[in-house]
Amino acid sequence: MDINSEPEVWHFDHISFAREASFEFRSEFQGEIAGLGLWAWNLSSGEVVWNREEYGLYNLEPDTFPGTRDAWLRLIHPQDLERVQSRVLQALQEELQYEDVFRILLPHGEVRWLMGRGTLERDESGRAVRMVGINMNITERKETELALLEQESLMREMLEQQRRFVADAGHELRAPLTTIQGNLELLRRFPGMTPQDRNEALDETELEAKRLGRLVSDLLSLARADSGNKLKQEEVFFEQMLENALFEVQEKAREHTLELGPLPSSRVRGDRERLQQLVLILLDNALKYTPKGGRICLELKQDSDGVKLEVHDNGMGISEKDLPHVFERFYRADQARARGNDPGGTGLGLSIAQWIVGQHGGSIALESELGVGTTARVTLPLALPLT
Numbered sequence: 072m073d074i075n076s077e078p079e080v081w082h083f084d085h086i087s088f089a090r091e092a093s094f095e096f097r098s099e100f101q102g103e104i105a106g107l108g109l110w111a112w113n114l115s116s117g118e119v120v121w122n123r124e125e126y127g128l129y130n131l132e133p134d135t136f137p138g139t140r141d142a143w144l145r146l147i148h149p150q151d152l153e154r155v156q157s158r159v160l161q162a163l164q165e166e167l168q169y170e171d172v173f174r175i176l177l178p179h180g181e182v183r184w185l186m187g188r189g190t191l192e193r194d195e196s197g198r199a200v201r202m203v204g205i206n207m208n209i210t211e212r213k214e215t216e217l218a219l220l221e222q223e224s225l226m227r228e229m230l231e232q233q234r235r236f237v238a239d240a241g242h243e244l245r246a247p248l249t250t251i252q253g254n255l256e257l258l259r260r261f262p263g264m265t266p267q268d269r270n271e272a273l274d275e276t277e278l279e280a281k282r283l284g285r286l287v288s289d290l291l292s293l294a295r296a297d298s299g300n301k302l303k304q305e306e307v308f309f310e311q312m313l314e315n316a317l318f319e320v321q322e323k324a325r326e327h328t329l330e331l332g333p334l335p336s337s338r339v340r341g342d343r344e345r346l347q348q349l350v351l352i353l354l355d356n357a358l359k360y361t362p363k364g365g366r367i368c369l370e371l372k373q374d375s376d377g378v379k380l381e382v383h384d385n386g387m388g389i390s391e392k393d394l395p396h397v398f399e400r401f402y403r404a405d406q407a408r409a410r411g412n413d414p415g416g417t418g419l420g421l422s423i424a425q426w427i428v429g430q431h432g433g434s435i436a437l438e439s440e441l442g443v444g445t446t447a448r449v450t451l452p453l454a455l456p457l458t
């Protein structure tokens with residue numbers, strides 16, 4: 072069929088389109104089918120003709136589309152353009168069916184997904200003269216498909232996180248258990264050991280058992296976090312809770328200077344026990360990573376943003392490389408683990424702190440300079456807005 076010798080065919084309407092289209096095309100799509108766009112592309116002139124439905128797919132009026140292949144290409148989403156062009160070229164070169172799913176840009180910038188198919192037509196001498204095809208709007212299906220894919224990759228990521236968590240937890244649990252087992256074995260096998268050796272073995276066993284106990288309770292906190300457990304909603308007098316936390320660390324802080332700024336009365340809605348845990352985590356870090364004789368300073372402020380707690384220390388600080396990772400589970404900065412210098416820890420404190428703050432609708436951030444010190448800042452919404 073030579074369209075150049077039958078120009079009237081290109082005065083397009085869907086009936087003449089169907090009449091002039093290939094047999095297969097005609098028998099499959101007689102007349103207008105709602106949502107099914109029909110198109111034909113004259114390979115020598117570059118002219119493109121559409122039926123009414125095809126205009127509808129592009130949200131265009133017939134007089135706004137110049138009817139050329141280049142004008143059509145301009146409607147294709149820039150990220151799909153190269154692929155669409157190469158698919159069309161491949162169909163022409165290899166004389167295959169053209170088939171593709173691509174995005175188009177509607178006049179107001181909206182994106183629509185189309186499924187397109189096309190087939191080559193030849194004249195009597197066998198020369199390819201045009202390509203005719205169909206387009207369908209598959210946006211809804213595609214969006215559902217993409218949402219499903221996104222959900223699937225999210226699930227996969229969560230599973231991977233869970234797997235890593237279990238592996239890391241197992242690794243951390245094994246270390247104190249090995250020490251406890253080793254010491255028990257020693258005590259059993261050498262009943263005649265000196266009282267000093269015996270005490271050393273017992274002290275170490277006790278220390279490791281404590282570490283194990285803390286680790287298990289940290290893991291339980293995180294398991295609660297992962298299962299989406301809701302925290303209590305009680306009225307908490309933050310300054311009182313802070314005083315309780317300070318009382319608890321008194322013993323550990325004997326070799327540091329602990330400074331306390333003014334404690335304005337601040338009411339927060341939340342879980343008293345968890346908020347106390349949060350303060351203890353920050354104090355524990357400040358004490359642990361500040362050498363003896365160092366200074367730890369606590370400040371409590373209140374403004375329209377909420378209650379602000381700051382814990383400053385002049386300890387070892389955190390390097391720029393480590394700082395972005397300190398809230399990750401099991402992450403410990405290199406210098407904290409330096410041989411002979413490790414104050415001990417599992418790298419769970421700050422991830423628990425972050426969960427507690429998040430559950431209270433607040434925010435937490437760490438500022439630090441290596442060798443200079445660290446400041447942890449927590450902001451929590453006020454139970455009642457300031458008047």
Ligand SMILES: Nc1ncnc2c1ncn2[C@@H]1O[C@H](COP(=O)(O)OP(=O)(O)OP(=O)(O)O)[C@@H](O)[C@H]1O
Nearest residue numbers: 356360388397403404407416417418419420421445
């Ligand atoms: N005040 C601080 N000064 C220096 N480094 C800190 C400070 N707070 C946290 N870090 C660094 O961040 C890492 C993560 O802290 P996090 O509290 O999560 O774990 P941890 O203290 O190592 O172990 P855990 O708290 O579970 O006993 C620490 O290992 C340490 O390297």
Ligand SMILES: [Mg+2]
Nearest residue numbers: 356416420421
């Ligand atoms: Mg810690």
